[in-house]
Amino acid sequence: MKELIYVLVDHNGENINPTSLETLVLGQELAEKTGRRLHALLLGCNVRNLAEQLAGYEVDSVIYTDNALLEDYTFESQCEALSQILKTETPALLLMAHSYQNIDMAPRLSARLGKALVTDCVDFKLSEGELVFVRKMFRAKLYADVRVRSEPPWLVTLQAGSRFADALVKGSAKVIDRQVDLSSVEIKRVTGETVDFAKDRVDLSQAETIVAVGRGIKKQENMDLIRDLADVVNAEIGASRPVVDNDWLSRDRQIGSSGQTVSPRLYLAIGISGAIQHVVGMKSSQCIVAINSDRNAPIFNVATYGILGDLQEIVPALTKKLREIL
Amino acid sequence: MRIVVCIKEVSSRESRYEVASDEAWINEANISFEINECDEYALEEGLKLKEHFGGEVVVLSVGDPRAEKVMRKALAMGADRGILIADERRQLTSPHLLGKVMSSALKDEEFDLVLTGTQSDDLSYAQTAVVLAELLSIPHATIIMKIEAEPEAKRLRALREMESGRFQWLELPLPALLSIQAGSSPVRYASLKGIMQARKKEIRTLKPEELGVEATAVPELEVVRLYQKKEERKAELLEGETGAIVEQLVEKLQKEAKVL
Ligand SMILES: Cc1cc2nc3c(=O)[nH]c(=O)nc-3n(C[C@H](O)[C@H](O)[C@H](O)COP(=O)(O)OP(=O)(O)OC[C@H]3O[C@@H](n4cnc5c(N)ncnc54)[C@H](O)[C@@H]3O)c2cc1C
Secondary structure (H helix, E strand, O other): OOOEEEEEOOEOOOOEOHHHHHHHHHHHHHHHHHOOEEEEEEEEOOOHHHHHHHOOEOOOEEEEEEOHHHOOOOHHHHHHHHHHHHHHHOOOEEEEEOOHHHHHHHHHHHHHHOOOEEEEEEEEEEEOOEEEEEEEEOOOOEEEEEEEOOOOOEEEEEOOOOOOHHHOOEOOOEEEEOOOOOOOOOOOOEEEEEEOOOOOOOOHHHOOEEEEEOHHHOOHHHHHHHHHHHHHOOOEEEEOHHHHHOOOOOHHHEEOOOOEOOOOOEEEEEOOOOOHHHHOOOOOOOEEEEEEOOOOOHHHHOOOEEEEOOHHHHHHHHHHHHHHHO | OEEEEEOOEEEOOOOOOOEOOOOOOEOOOOOOEEEOHHHHHHHHHHHHHHHHHOOEEEEEEEEOHHHHHHHHHHHHHOOOEEEEEEOOOOOOOOHHHHHHHHHHHOOOOOOOEEEEEOOOOOOOOOOHHHHHHHHOOOOEEEEEEEEEEEOOOOEEEEEEEOHHHOEEEEEEEOOEEEEEOOOOOOOOOOOHHHHHHHOOOOEEEEOHHHHOOOOOOOOOEEEEEEEOOHHHOOOEEEOOOHHHHHHHHHHHHHHOOOOO
């Protein structure tokens, strides 16, 4: 039975999570390279429709579980459902999106089953039959090849943007109804109301130009450098999370996975290191300029142009130059 | 309330990383160490709860014996005592082994709440907190920005961050474990008095063997190779004299990228 690969597909009842589709791409690649069979797995309530949708991709089958206790996410029922499935079917791999939901659930599942979990992977390598996973470590400045030392199934989460969902191979799969017994599950953690602090927020998604500032600005007093530059190019100001955490700008100007997603024509990232949680919110900008004093800052891996230097010097000079010509 | 705060010592933010000759770790020769960023926020949340409800804050750390230094800092900020699981072999590098020693160390601590950071800035697995909750058989919540505790009623409400700037309230019975997100509330500085007092506070050191992890125990995850990927840089890098590079950039933005 070790020849199976399962991909857990997240959804909100109506739509499939885009990162899950990227994870399915990874599943298709791994299935092809290792000769294993690929199955998509859907947990929820009334998810047959979504299962039919997934059946249009090249997978062996789409397995879905309908259960009232799976309608809204709780780690308790999600873990129980998955442990029942993994204990009977023992796939070689369970692939998941590295979503907020899965990082809340998967480590618990991993500990309960005593099976390894490799989180936030960006790629895999297969050499001489050995599979290792590639992930970033040390503030995303180093890559690591990680080997799993425990028995299958291996649990793996994939970072958003590691694959293109467009690459999914189409096909026609059977849909299988798989029941689980959740009668023993006790829900201790109760989900309450959702709060949207950003309701009255500035909408940065429409901005043509964004000047974004990071912790490299160092002090609130230096924020004027950013305001002056933004004025000259008629830009909205955005920020990385620490700037907002410090209250140097309001929360609604945060860009990234827990903030806004933007794609302006020009994005200036000033004193921002380029952590993945920031990058997911801005990487589809048309032209990205990064100003950073660290040659190895990951932001240079997504930027179109990089300026290596001290922002205290560069930013005023850039503002001055732009003022002359615009 | 008795609150356990898990803190980890990590290489500091300014580090220029070099891979060690075994290719499995960094060269620590020119590295300085600090408390993992979100762990410091976890400590702040723990100290605020203690101020409000009374009780005790115990800091728990697994790491090189050198981690005593960051523990002293936590004690200076107001924690009452420390437990250091000294990992001299650098063996405790996977979530399951970490969870195992931490849960054994907490076996006899009658805690109401365990706080951790969301993820570490070195390995960044973002797993240990949740693994620990499972091994302690208590409920958990991750990426928490705010806590409203009701120790009398043995429960708390926690505000969990979600994708795209939304938040969700969760209610948990105590004892529970929360992983705290950086930026939850401003972190205090240690006072001079705090620093003096910290010297006398107890730090108990435990060995992995005392906590059920023998020298032969194999971590479930192993870094086989650590490396830098230079070819990954996409940006055309401009460096040199400020006036000249600014000039070059503006020209490129106008003529090449056509975004000005
Ligand atoms: C669950 C979760 C969600 C998150 N969500 C988000 C999110 O939505 N958005 C977000 O941004 N982050 C988010 N983060 C945080 C993220 O991981 C990073 O910590 C954050 O993006 C770092 O911000 P920064 O780049 O400004 O700071 P740092 O990483 O500290 O980088 C500062 C940069 O400034 C440079 N610098 C310093 N001085 C100078 C100078 N004088 N001149 C030029 N450059 C200089 C440095 O070289 C460095 O590269 C999240 C984290 C988690 C765990």
